[in-house]
Amino acid sequence: xxxxxxxxxxxxxxxxxxxxxxxxxxxxxxxxxxxxxIQRRWIRGLLLFVSIVTLFLLGLAMQGRIYKANGGDILDMxxxxxxxxxxxLYILTLANDWGQGAIAYATADYGTxxxxxxxxxxxxxxxxxxxxAIGKKR
Amino acid sequence: MTITLNHFSAALVFSLFASxxxxxxxxxxxxxxxxxxxYCFAMFLGGVLVAGWAMWxxxx
Numbered sequence: 001x002x003x004x005x006x007x008x009x010x011x012x013x014x015x016x017x018x019x020x021x022x023x024x025x026x027x028x029x030x031x032x033x034x035x036x037x038i039q040r041r042w043i044r045g046l047l048l049f050v051s052i053v054t055l056f057l058l059g060l061a062m063q064g065r066i067y068k069a070n071g072g073d074i075l076d077m078x079x080x081x082x083x084x085x086x087x088x089l090y091i092l093t094l095a096n097d098w099g100q101g102a103i104a105y106a107t108a109d110y111g112t113x114x115x116x117x118x119x120x121x122x123x124x125x126x127x128x129x130x131x132x133a134i135g136k137k138r
Numbered sequence: 139m140t141i142t143l144n145h146f147s148a149a150l151v152f153s154l155f156a157s158x159x160x161x162x163x164x165x166x167x168x169x170x171x172x173x174x175x176x177y178c179f180a181m182f183l184g185g186v187l188v189a190g191w192a193m194w195x196x197x198x
Contacts, residue, residue: 044162051155058151061141105140110148117152121159128163138166 021133028129029087032122035129048125055118056089064111065101066093079112085119085126146186153182 020039028035033049036042067079083090093099099115102108131137143151161175 047158048162051158055152055155058141058143061139062143062148063140105142107142107148110143110145114148114152117156121156124159124163 018133021130024129024133025126028126029085029122031088032086032118032125035126036132039129039132041132052086052118052122052125053089055114055121056086059111059114059118060093060099062111062114063102063105063108064099064113064115065108066090066099066115068094079116082116082119085121085123086115087122090119149186150183153179153186157182 024035024039026035027038031049032052033045033047036045036048067076067083069080070076101112105111128137157175157179160178161171161173165171165174
């Protein structure tokens with residue numbers, strides 16, 4: 001009879017916790033695309049950087065609102081989770097007190113969504129950088 | 139600086155950048171990335187146009 005523990009071990013690929021598997025997601029979160037760039041995926045990193053940063057900056061320029069940490073409305077909390085994905089851009093925006101939102105502009109709501117989505121896209125990019133670091137993806 | 143985009147151009151910009159990220163992160167080879175990115179872009183824009191026409195029909 002086969003040992004079930006050894007069978008499971010055969011199915012699960014070995015995921016060793018290397019320095020890169022910690023560093024790449026962390027840097028990728030702070031600067032979009034940087035997690036790919038430090039692993040020499042220059043073009044992918046650059047494209048991710050341009051896409052995520054442009055979407056975030058467009059959101060700011062459209063007078064979108066940035067969400068802060070809160071324990072109130074569920075939509076506000078979800079908005080915060082999305083925004084915080086943008087990493088360094090989010091920190092920079094909070095530090096400079098940007099992203100206050102202006103209801104006078106009809107497009108401000110689009111801007112708010114642009115910033116949330118750029119944060120969520122950065123979460124996906126961070127996960128991708130991690131998969132490259134552990135060898136799950138080329 | 140304030141940028142004002144209309145609904146369609148906002149959807150176009152959104153589709154473009156989201157498709158680039160989806161293409162890069164969801165596929166392994168360069169060729170597949172480009173193909174998937176283009177597919178996502180077409181689906182985003184197609185969805186916008188279909189939804190737009192559906193709302194126009196519902197409004198009548």
